[in-house]
Amino acid sequence: AQSVAQPEDQVNVAEGNPLTVKCTYSVSGNPYLFWYVQYPNRGLQFLLKYITGDNLVKGSYGFEAEFNKSQTSFHLKKPSALVSDSALYFCAVRLYSSASKIIFGSGTRLSIRP
Amino acid sequence: SQTIHQWPATLVQPVGSPLSLECTVEGTSNPNLYWYRQAAGRGLQLLFYSVGIGQISSEVPQNLSASRPQDRQFILSSKKLLLSDSGFYLCAWSVGRGAGNTIYFGEGSWLTVV
DSSP: OOEEEOOOSEEEEETTSOEEEOOEEEOSSOOEEEEEEEOTTSOEEEEEEEOSSOSEEEOGGGOEEEEETTTTEEEEEESSOOGGGOEEEEEEEEOSSSSSOEEEOOOEEEEEEO | OOEEEEEOSEEEEOTTOOEEEEEEEESOSSOEEEEEEEOTTSOEEEEEEEEETTEEEESSOSSOEEEEEETTEEEEEESSOOGGGOEEEEEEEEOSSOTTOOOEEOOOEEEEEO
16 A cells, blocks of 8 residues: 655754654555645645656755655755744655545654754 | 635634635646645645546545535535534645646635534
8 A cells, every 4th residue: 555654753953953854655656755844824835746867856945855766765854954944844655647646644843943 | 826725714613513615726727626634733634636627536434525616616515513523624736637746735724613
């Protein structure tokens, strides 16, 4: 079955340090992978996606993610964290050429301390 | 550019009362439309999706229904609300049938059933 996991409920990082938010997936074919960010009481904002090609994907607000097929992972990274990066982050995977089959992870709360 | 509008932003309704949440998309045609519910600030549950006018698919049995009376309008309804219907409701859209197409979210509607 198709699934996505975010193993950490919360990640705490000091401002200026690099950050990583982990995501692993399980699919039977080629995955399409997405990252979204949600600020309090707001909708989800699209950050970046992996479709094909270069394993390192760059997105909004200085975020990037690395697709690793052998480890079935798609970790979100940023070289230098900002306090304003504090939010809830969702990884999602889509397999079928279908309007609906997108699966979201349970979310990781990122907290950046000054 | 495309925009999505969702209203009302907040709603407090008594148990047993009806519900209507509306969503419209501008700047595109024939979008795929979705209703998600987010409980406790975490996981997203797909409630309904639609690939065209009058075409609604339900992902989970529940006290809610959806309708798509126009190409870019998606409505979430209930005849009689339950306490368990409380939550954050998100409308979303995408274009095309490919798995790599991004889903974009509205700002959400907070529903509290009292």
